[in-house]
Amino acid sequence: MVRRVSIMLLVILYACTDDKIDLSHTVTVDCVLPQPVADIPDDLYQVGEIIQSAEYPPFTKQLSVYGITLIARDDISDVFMQNVASTITEMFPRSGTIDTILQKQVLRNIHQYNTVIPLFYGEDWGLSPAEEDLWDQTASENSICDIIMENVPNQVMEVVEHILHHVTDVGLHYTFPEEWGLSNSSTLYNVTQEAVDENYYDIQQYSDIDDVGVRMRVILQEYAYWIIYTAWDLREIYGPQDSEWFIMNSSELKEKLPDSYELFNKTVMKIMACPSDSILSTFNN
Secondary structure: OOOOOOHHHOOOOOOOOOOOOOOOOOOOOOOOOOOOOOOOOOOOOOEOOOEEOOOOOOOOEEEEEOOEEEEEOOOOOHHHHHHHHHHHHHHOOOOOOOOHHHHHHHHHHHHHOOEEEEEEEOOOOOOOHHHHHHHHHHHHOOEOOOOEEEOOOOHHHHHHHHHHHHHHHHHHHHHOHHHHOOOOOOHHHHHHHHHHHOOOEOOHHHHHOOOHHHHHHHHHHHHHHHHHHHHOOOHHHHOOOOOOEOOOOHHHHHHHOHHHHHHHHHHHHHHOOOOOHHHHOOOOO
């Protein structure tokens, strides 16, 4: 059954709340297509050009990279789109330290589940009612789990975080269901519970997501990002200093939450790499 994704669920709300919430066993994978729909190309590492397109309304241009399609309206700069694309390619290097078979399986899943990331300009972007209807159509036909905003604070984090949401929610979820699955039986679920119990991950801000299953998907999605971002030692350099996550670097992660670090080490290390400072420095902070 084709699912519809509400636009309000694609933007994580950071308002403080006093409501107490706990992890639930109900996890709703609402933002990812349940079945593969796209053909897998012979070249999984294709990088296209920015083209004007009406394929993803209400967006007007697109850029495909390694199976992820970036979509934007004309207010997004081409340079920003290209730099996001370059960040994605650097996350999936082809080198001697990479398990090429596993990496290609992740990319196959990213391709066949129509992974799409919308780009918006600034924090005050908006859609008209007619555009929202078009958005619902596009969201129902693709795996869209968040957005990337151009010209916002913590720009590096903004880009890396929301690329990783799609990589983990689609690529890792389908390639490593026992380890990274958005479910109540995965290693990701277990290490998230441990981080909450040890007071390293404060999930109370997510209480404003009324649907319990969707809330759990978001909590797992965010924790997956924090594991990788922290293990890559990006937080101390690019922020944020304050957040719901209280681990600052890979050494702390390994010491305080060794199971979370091991999840990263035995899977992500084999298929991905941290983007270089040279590409990350292209984003203004």
